[in-house]
Structure formats: structure tokens, C-alpha cells
Amino acid sequence: MLNTMMAQLIPFLPQDLVWLFSKRYIAGIDVDDALEVSKELNSQGMKVTLDILGEFIFTMDEAKQNTRAYMELIQALEGSGIDGNLSLKPTMFGLLLDKEGCYRHLWEIVNKAVECNTFIRIDMEDSGCTSMEIELFRRLRAEFPxxxxxxxxxxxxxxxRDLNNLMDLHTEETPLNFRLCKGIYTEPASIAFQQYHVINAHYLEDLEFMFKNKIYAGVATHDATLVEKAFDLIEHYKVPKHMVEFQMLYGVTPKLRQSILDKGYDMRVYIPFGDQWFGYSTRRLKENPTMVTHIVKSLFMKG
Ligand SMILES: Cc1cc2nc3c(=O)[nH]c(=O)nc-3n(C[C@H](O)[C@H](O)[C@H](O)COP(=O)(O)OP(=O)(O)OC[C@H]3O[C@@H](n4cnc5c(N)ncnc54)[C@H](O)[C@@H]3O)c2cc1C
Known part of the structure; x- marks a missing residue:
């Protein structure tokens, strides 16, 4: 209740004040900020994935601008020597305005990623986008496996069911590559599990499916119980280290992150940045008011 009230209030606070809350989770405003944070994390043994903030757009001109921004980011990443790749949200490229136009923008970006020998991860947005985002992935994966x-x-x-359906794209030579997360949007009970234990049980079921089928898995969670159970599955299925990585959001649970690194597993940190950080922060808070607790905690806690 208090979280929800605070989340409603935050869009009306001065940006400088909100930045105090947000800076632990957002690398900064421009590419240089993101590259600097990436270098620092690389020096601590972590890989990164970079995400330019900004989701909802109203014109395909904005989609074009976002495409240009990603192309520049890929170029900058290539020249930097950073061990990292990129994540993107299809709605930023016009998914809800012009599906085919969005596909063409993503095609350009992935084609550039091929040129620069990097990798593009399509983030999953709310359930209204799920089928369209799977379809985009299908088409791009067929061309850029x-x-x-x-x-x-x-x-x-x-x-x-989606994982099963995508198996026709999978080969041992070019395995499918998924990030598995719990999901951050508020979805109705008719389509989404609601309880912590039920979501965790399905998380482990999906992860087991990936390991069993030799799919590359990005285990994206800050939940220590899930991390422990993921290690049990890794051991059970004898998953080689090059077929799995753990992923966490920038600024979250650094101790758990370190404990995974200490075991010799790859850890990739998701780094959001960009001048639309304010909208991103406030939207995230409205979608998931419990984040307020984490953000408020971050004011008082370090490390
Ligand atoms: C790398 C990465 C990429 C993601 N990509 C997507 C995506 O494409 N689509 C999507 O819907 N969701 C995405 N998510 C978000 C994800 O779906 C969850 O909402 C989020 O990770 C919280 O779930 P959890 O697994 O950490 O478990 P939870 O049960 O929510 O959290 C476990 C514990 O982790 C800590 N924790 C969790 N989140 C935070 C936080 N923000 N700050 C501080 N502590 C925290 C708390 O101590 C909490 O008790 C991504 C998450 C990660 C890590």
C-alpha cells in the first residue's frame, strides 16, 4: 500500500531527487557512461549487456532514431574492447505501430551485430507483445542463428509450450539462446502464475527444459533460492560452463553476484542507460511498486 502510494508520487518529484534513487540501477545518460560502467564490471570479472532506455514511441521516426542509437552503440562497443552484448525492447522500434517496420529495424541492428561480432538479446515485454516478439525472434534467428x-x-x-514450439530452430551446432526471468509486468491470473512458489516451480521447470535440450541458458534472477536450485540442475544435467551464464540487473544483489563468480561461472550484468531514465524509472515503479522498497533501501545501503 505504502509502496503503491510512493510509486504514484515519484513522477511528481524533482528529477534530481529521483536520480538519487535511480543512479544505483542506471549507468548514466550517454554511451560513455555505459562504457565506463561496463569497463569497471569487466575489470571485476563480469560481462555486460547494454540496454538503451525508452520504451513507448508514437512515430516510426522515433523508431528510426532508436535504431540509429543502437547502431552507434554497437559500433562504440566494438571499438571499446568491452566484453559485452546488447539487449533491446521491440516496442522501441515500432512493434505496436508497424510490425513489419519494426522487423526491418531489428534486422538492421542484428545485421550490424553480425558485422561487429556481437549479440542482440530481444527483451520480453508485457503479454500483449509476447506472440509478436516470439515471431520477430523466429524470423531473425532463421537468418542470424x-x-x-x-x-x-x-x-x-x-x-x-513456447519453448517446445521453438525447438524446430534448435541445433547442437547453433543452440537456441534464451534468458529466463520471472517476468516483471503485472499480468492477469488467467495467463500468468501469481504466487512466488508457483512462479519459482515453473522457472525451474523451464530451466530444466533448457538444460535437458542443450539450449544455452541465461539464468536471470536475484533469488538466492533459485540460484541454488539452478546449480543443482547444472550438476544433475552436467551442463558445461560454456552453455550457461547467470544474469543480474546493475546495482542489485552484488554479494550473490560475487558468490556465483567465485564458483567460476559467467555473470552478465544488465546495464540500462539513456536520457529517458526518468520515464523508465517511474514506469517500472508503477508496474511493480515493490521496487520502491529496493530503491529506498539503496539510499541507505552500499555494496
Ligand atoms: C538480467 C535480467 C534481465 C531481465 N529482463 C527481463 C525481460 O526482458 N522481461 C521481463 O519481464 N523481466 C525481465 N527481468 C526482470 C525479471 O523478470 C524479474 O522481475 C526481476 O528480476 C525480479 O525477479 P527475481 O528473479 O530477481 O526474483 P524476486 O523474487 O523478485 O527477487 C528475489 C530477491 O532479489 C532481490 N531483488 C530483486 N529485484 C531487485 C531489485 N530491483 N533491487 C534490489 N533487489 C532486488 C530481493 O532481495 C528479492 O527478495 C530481467 C531481470 C534480469 C536479472
Missing amino acids: RHVGLVVQAYLKRTL
């Missing part, structure tokens, strides 16, 4: 991956959400009841 080594350079594009998708996110799937354990809270969606459809996910295991």
Missing part, C-alpha cells in the same frame, strides 16, 4: 536470442518469462503459463 548465432547473433540473436530471446527472453522468456517463467510467470507466463504459455512459456513451456
Whole structure:
């Protein structure tokens, strides 16, 4: 209740004040800020994935600008020597305005990623986008099998079926590459599991499916219980270290992050940045008011 009230209030606070809350989770405003944070994390043994903030657009001109921004980011990443790749949200490229135009923008970006030998991960947005985002992935993966991956959400009841359906794209030579997360949007009970234990059980079911089928898995969670259970599955299925990585959001649970690194597993940190950080922060808070607790905590806690 208090979280919800605070989340409603935050859009009306001065940006400087909100930045105090947000800076632990957002690398900064421009590419240089993101590259600097990436270098720092690389020096601590972590890989990164970079995400330019800004989701909802109203014109395809904005989609074009976002495409240009990603192309520049890919170029900058290539020249930097950073061990990292990119994540993107299809709605920023016009998914809800012009599906075919969005596909063409993503095609350009993934094609550039091939040129610069990097990798594009398609983030998964709310359930209104799920089928369209899977379809985009299908088309891009057919053409660029080594350079594009998708996110799937354990809270969606459809996910295991989606994973099964995508198996026709999978080969041992070019395995499918998924990030598995719980899912951050508020979705109705008709399509999404709601309870912590049920979501976790399905998370592990999806992860087991990936390991069993030799799919490359990005285990994206800050939940220590899930991390522990993921290690049990890794051991059970004898998953080689090059077929799995853990992923966490910038600024979240650094101790758990370090404990995974200490075991010799790859850790990739998701780094959002960009001048639309304010809208991003306030939207995220409205979508998931419990984040307020984390943000408020971050004011008082370090490390
Ligand atoms: C790398 C990465 C990429 C993601 N990409 C997507 C995506 O494409 N689509 C999508 O819908 N969702 C995405 N998510 C978000 C994800 O779906 C969850 O909403 C989020 O990670 C919280 O779930 P959890 O697994 O950490 O478990 P939870 O049960 O929510 O959290 C476990 C514990 O982690 C800590 N924690 C969790 N989140 C935070 C936080 N923000 N700040 C501080 N502590 C925290 C808390 O201590 C909490 O008790 C991504 C998450 C990660 C890590």
C-alpha cells in the first residue's frame, strides 16, 4: 500500500531527487557512461549487456532514431574492447505501430551485430507483445542463428509450450539462446502464475527444459533460492560452463553476484542507460511498486 502510494508520487518529484534513487540501477545518460560502467564490471570479472532506455514511441521516426542509437552503440562497443552484448525492447522500434517496420529495424541492428561480432538479446515485454516478439525472434534467428536470442518469462503459463514450439530452430551446432526471468509486468491470473512458489516451480521447470535440450541458458534472477536450485540442475544435467551464464540487473544483489563468480561461472550484468531514465524509472515503479522498497533501501545501503 505504502509502496503503491510512493510509486504514484515519484513522477511528481524533482528529477534530481529521483536520480538519487535511480543512479544505483542506471549507468548514466550517454554511451560513455555505459562504457565506463561496463569497463569497471569487466575489470571485476563480469560481462555486460547494454540496454538503451525508452520504451513507448508514437512515430516510426522515433523508431528510426532508436535504431540509429543502437547502431552507434554497437559500433562504440566494438571499438571499446568491452566484453559485452546488447539487449533491446521491440516496442522501441515500432512493434505496436508497424510490425513489419519494426522487423526491418531489428534486422538492421542484428545485421550490424553480425558485422561487429556481437549479440542482440530481444527483451520480453508485457503479454500483449509476447506472440509478436516470439515471431520477430523466429524470423531473425532463421537468418542470424548465432547473433540473436530471446527472453522468456517463467510467470507466463504459455512459456513451456513456447519453448517446445521453438525447438524446430534448435541445433547442437547453433543452440537456441534464451534468458529466463520471472517476468516483471503485472499480468492477469488467467495467463500468468501469481504466487512466488508457483512462479519459482515453473522457472525451474523451464530451466530444466533448457538444460535437458542443450539450449544455452541465461539464468536471470536475484533469488538466492533459485540460484541454488539452478546449480543443482547444472550438476544433475552436467551442463558445461560454456552453455550457461547467470544474469543480474546493475546495482542489485552484488554479494550473490560475487558468490556465483567465485564458483567460476559467467555473470552478465544488465546495464540500462539513456536520457529517458526518468520515464523508465517511474514506469517500472508503477508496474511493480515493490521496487520502491529496493530503491529506498539503496539510499541507505552500499555494496
Ligand atoms: C538480467 C535480467 C534481465 C531481465 N529482463 C527481463 C525481460 O526482458 N522481461 C521481463 O519481464 N523481466 C525481465 N527481468 C526482470 C525479471 O523478470 C524479474 O522481475 C526481476 O528480476 C525480479 O525477479 P527475481 O528473479 O530477481 O526474483 P524476486 O523474487 O523478485 O527477487 C528475489 C530477491 O532479489 C532481490 N531483488 C530483486 N529485484 C531487485 C531489485 N530491483 N533491487 C534490489 N533487489 C532486488 C530481493 O532481495 C528479492 O527478495 C530481467 C531481470 C534480469 C536479472
